[in-house]
Amino acid sequence: MDAAKLRAELERLHADSYGWTLACCARDPSEAEDVLQTVYWKILAGKARYDGRAEFKTWLFSVIRKTAADAWRRKLLRRMWFVESEDDAAEVASPERTEVAIERSETQVLLEQALLSLPRRQQQALHLVFYHDLSVQQAAEVMGVSLGSARTHYERGKAGLRQWLTESRVFDEPRIGRSETEKALP
């Protein structure tokens, strides 16, 4: 794939790539941006090459997953050595993060809590299927696991999420309507 075509493909998939990077970085926007920059740099520097064996999107997503895992390991090592960089300190009070939190609806917050209660692999399988509209086969390729394993993660994750959201009454009637009725009661 030539450079111009590569750039065009990356630009087309940028929003999707950012969404997947966010999921791989525990929804941390600044870390996700950093990881995505590293992914583009890897592709530019030839450290990650597309060989055409898989779909471009699944290949790109697997590069993102590996890069995010590397970043997470480095972060863990830094914490182990008690070296907290200035970036980590600044990250806590990031205005971008606050804006995003305000924008999220109550249901979205519940969804996030429900996803966080699931194992990482199950979160990834659900995200790839529901958010990116990938098949379980494609999700398996991105996650680097067998189809059977991906299917198990997906099914267990879906059951867990369904149970959590039913218990939180997200799957009931619209929340606004119910709260208004509750307010009207003496």
Place this chain on the structure above:
Amino acid sequence: MSPGSDEAKLKKLFLERKACDERNAPSFARTWQVAVSRSTEPPRTMRWLAPVALVAALAIIATAIGIMLHARMRESQPAQEASLALTQWQSPTAFLLTTTDSTLLTSVPSLDRSWMQDMSYLTERIE
């Protein structure tokens, strides 16, 4: 509630999330530009640090092993002294077991030159 309707609701929740993420995503141009500037940067001149760090790590390991061995040797020295003292111990009443003629009974008299001369004198006399 059927599983199919649950899936549709889950899908809807994820799509809402996607829409929110897309609004807050950094622009492609900015992300790409950072990646391009990173790829054109000269390689970091900190490569010499790797062998230095390796040598330092090896030195630290060797020192640690040396300290451990030294400490172990120092620990075993008093034990050796104690075992030596134990083997050389003598009862305070050990002298009671020795008699005045014990040296005579435990030793063999030596046949020196004078004895031999006496013996030759005697044999001459007998003859």
